[in-house]
Amino acid sequence: MSTTEFTTVITGAAGFLGSHLTDLLLSKGHRVIGIDNLITGNLDNLKHLEKETRFSFIEQDVTTDLSIEGKVDFIFHFASPASPIDYLELPIQTLKVGALGTHKALGLARAKNARILLASTSEVYGDPLVHPQPESYWGNVNPIGPRGVYDEAKRFAEAMTMAYHRYHGVETRIVRIFNTYGPRMRPHDGRVVPAFVTQALKNESITVFGDGSQTRSFCYVADLVAGIYALSQSQEVNPVNIGNPREMSVLEFAETIRTRCDSSSIIEFKPLPVDDPKIRQPNITRAREILNWEPKVALEEGLTPTIAYFRELMTRGVI
Ligand code: UDP
Numbered sequence: 283m284s285t286t287e288f289t290t291v292i293t294g295a296a297g298f299l300g301s302h303l304t305d306l307l308l309s310k311g312h313r314v315i316g317i318d319n320l321i322t323g324n325l326d327n328l329k330h331l332e333k334e335t336r337f338s339f340i341e342q343d344v345t346t347d348l349s350i351e352g353k354v355d356f357i358f359h360f361a362s363p364a365s366p367i368d369y370l371e372l373p374i375q376t377l378k379v380g381a382l383g384t385h386k387a388l389g390l391a392r393a394k395n396a397r398i399l400l401a402s403t404s405e406v407y408g409d410p411l412v413h414p415q416p417e418s419y420w421g422n423v424n425p426i427g428p429r430g431v432y433d434e435a436k437r438f439a440e441a442m443t444m445a446y447h448r449y450h451g452v453e454t455r456i457v458r459i460f461n462t463y464g465p466r467m468r469p470h471d472g473r474v475v476p477a478f479v480t481q482a483l484k485n486e487s488i489t490v491f492g493d494g495s496q497t498r499s500f501c502y503v504a505d506l507v508a509g510i511y512a513l514s515q516s517q518e519v520n521p522v523n524i525g526n527p528r529e530m531s532v533l534e535f536a537e538t539i540r541t542r543c544d545s546s547s548i549i550e551f552k553p554l555p556v557d558d559p560k561i562r563q564p565n566i567t568r569a570r571e572i573l574n575w576e577p578k579v580a581l582e583e584g585l586t587p588t589i590a591y592f593r594e595l596m597t598r599g600v601i
Contacts, residue, residue, distance in 0.1 A: 288312045289354050291396075293344045293387055294361035296323030298466045299401065299459070299503065303358055304328065306507045308336055315350060319343040321375060322363050327466045344383040354394040356514060359387040359439075360401040366429060366555060367472030373431040380435025381442070388446040388454075397453040399514045400443045402521060404460045404562055405433045414529075414563035417458065417521045427557040440521065447519060455518065457510050460525025460564045464503030464584065465591035469601045474498065478536055479592045480601050482543035492554030494533025499563045501526035502584030505577040512573040525564035526577040542585050 290307050294300035295316025300323065304314050313336045316328065320341060331337045342348070344361045362379045363372045384400065391398035407415045408423030423433045440456055447454040463475040470476070481488045501524070509524035530538075533549070540547055569575045595601045 288356060289315065289352065290356040290358065291315045291317065291350060291354050291390070292358045292360060293317045293383065294323060294359075294401075295339065296320055296325055296327050297360060297364070298327070298464070298468065299462065299506070300358075300360040301327035301466055302464070302503050302507045303360065303510065304331070304337065306511055308334060310511070312336070312356070314338075315340065317342050317344055317348070318361065321372065322368055322468065322471070324468065344386055345378045346386070348386050348390045350390065350394070354390065354396040357387055357391050357396050357398040358401070358510075358514070359384060359398060362401070362435075363432070365468075365471040365473045369432045370428055376431045377435045380432070380439045384439040384442050388442060388452060391452050391454075392446065392450050397455065397514070398443070399455040399457060399510065400439055402440050402456050402458045403432070403436050404458055404523070404525065404564065405429065406437050406440065406458060407562075408433060409557060409559045410561060413561050414527060414565040415523070416565040417523055417568055424557050428555075429557050455513050455516070456521040457513050458521050458523045458564075459506065460501055460523065460562065461498045462501045462503055462506045462525070464588050467588075469592065469595055474532060474535065475500070475588065476592065478539040479543065479589055480596070482539050482545035482547050483589070483592055483596055485546050487550035488536045488540060488547045489552045490533055490536050490549055491552050491558065492532075493551065494536065495531050496554070496558060497529045497531050497561045497563065498535070499526050499529040500535075500581055500584075501577055502579035502581075505579050509569060509573065509575045509577075512575045513569075516573055518572050522569050522572065523564040523566055524569055524575070525566065526581075527563055527566055528581060529561075529563040538581070539585075543589060
């Protein structure tokens with residue numbers, strides 16, 4: 283079968299990562315069916331595909347029965363609220379999509395004999411006690427904290443995915459996604475990249491939580507989806523971290539953004555959210571060895587289109 287005949291379902295297709303993945307798979311010759319209930323996704327992210335005959339869109343909550351006509355070769359399960367503010371505002375939906383939505387997506391994979399890739403997260407490592415985090419680390423998660431709704435739903439999703447693999451023989455893949463940035467992030471989702479860039483562009487105070495010593499490692503979206511595609515084509519059933527190992531403190535990140543936006547913003551320190559992980563850096567040895575993948579885009583480079591995207595939203599009065 284040539285790749286031009288592949289049909290791929292992407293849940294969460296109207297989201298930041300889902301829409302970039304849609305573009306990548308279309309460029310690889312797949313026919314793509316996107317599903318999204320638009321609670322955090324945005325159809326603007328798919329607007330450029332209006333005339334693309336190989337793309338179709340279904341507005342649906344993936345926790346309800348999924349029925350797709352015809353064959354399906356791949357499923358990428360990316361639907362979920364994905365920022366700490368989203369989990370606070372949508373705790374039940376976050377739990378439901380990670381648990382019930384994953385169950386439906388796996389059921390579809392089984393029915394269609396399709397390969398399924400689950401979007402999991404570095405949040406399965408919680409506030410990690412091992413650094414950098416390898417896939418073998420089991421994590422340090424508070425199940426009843428405000429982030430628990432996301433962390434535990436994704437941990438359940440991984441367990442359910444492995445159960446479908448072991449019990450039903452479904453071809454499964456699991457990617458653990460670390461902090462990612464790029465155009466199409468939601469301006470008001472509260473995550474550090476949209477927050478700092480919009481604040482800097484408007485010369486408003488940059489809100490650093492805590493003392494800003496907590497660290498994150500930021501991966502450009504094009505690198506991330508390339509790694510996810512490589513994983514989908516590989517034979518690796520165990521989870522694989524995809525992210526950029528260059529780690530920096532949140533305060534250093536705030537200063538970088540301020541400089542890059544030529545901003546006169548001051549830095550304002552605000553309380554650290556509950557259970558905010560103190561450190562995070564992916565160990566990407568497995569991705570390097572198995573997928574021959576590593577990130578190529580430096581932060582300095584990836585920030586250019588990212589800042590341009592938010593600048594454009596500002597010009598249009600969206601933010
Ligand atoms: N953060 C911050 N100011 C903000 C938003 C986030 O200092 O306005 C911090 C947050 O406390 C965390 C880091 O930036 O330590 C990354 O937060 P984000 O919400 O992007 O995602 P997380 O990595 O925590 O899931």
